[in-house]
Amino acid sequence: MPDLLVLDVLMTEIDGRDVCRVLRVDYDLPILMLAARSSADDRVLGLELGADGYLTKPYDPRELVAEPGRAHTRRELAERLGGLDRTATDRGVDMHVVNPRRKLQPDPRSPAYLLTVHGFGYKLADGSAG
Known part of the structure; x- marks a missing residue:
């Protein structure tokens, strides 16, 4: 069973x-x-x-795999994940993190992979702590 499915709409x-x-x-x-x-x-x-996220083409594959260890602001995430309009609230971005976190984390209340950087945004764990 895969950990994540990147699914192209046009096959x-x-x-x-x-x-x-x-x-x-x-x-x-x-x-x-x-x-x-x-x-x-x-x-x-x-x-x-049922998708948990939406990435628009064209995209740079490095963008898909370059998040570990680097924190991204909520605005940056909104823009990269499909250019949500500028009226998107921080809470709206937070809500888009809930489903992947729930599915990726052994215990979503104590995240190990998709981490919150309080007052800033989110980051993927760099893997060096475990």
């Missing part, structure tokens, strides 16, 4: 949104939807279908 044989919908019936793994469509409606639809 040759099947729509990634359909795959996400089917996987959600039986599996509780974190899903990051990858898509060229970047409108708010497209992002919301992906999240409503």
Whole structure:
């Protein structure tokens, strides 16, 4: 079982949104939807279908794997994860962290992987502490 699924919306044989919908019936793994469509409606639809995050193309693959150990502000996360409009609140970004944290953490109340940097934002643990 994978720890995380990065799911492209546009695949040759099947729509990634359909795959996400089917996987959600039986599996509780974190899903990051990858898509060229970047409108708010497209992002919301992906999240409503069960994705935990939404990354728009084009993107730099280094962006996907460069978070460990580096803290990111809530605004930075909102912009990188689909360009949420500027009226997005800090609490709105916090809510988008809840599902991946719940799925990735052995104990979501005591995070070990997706860490809060109080008064700033979030970071992935760099792995050196364990």
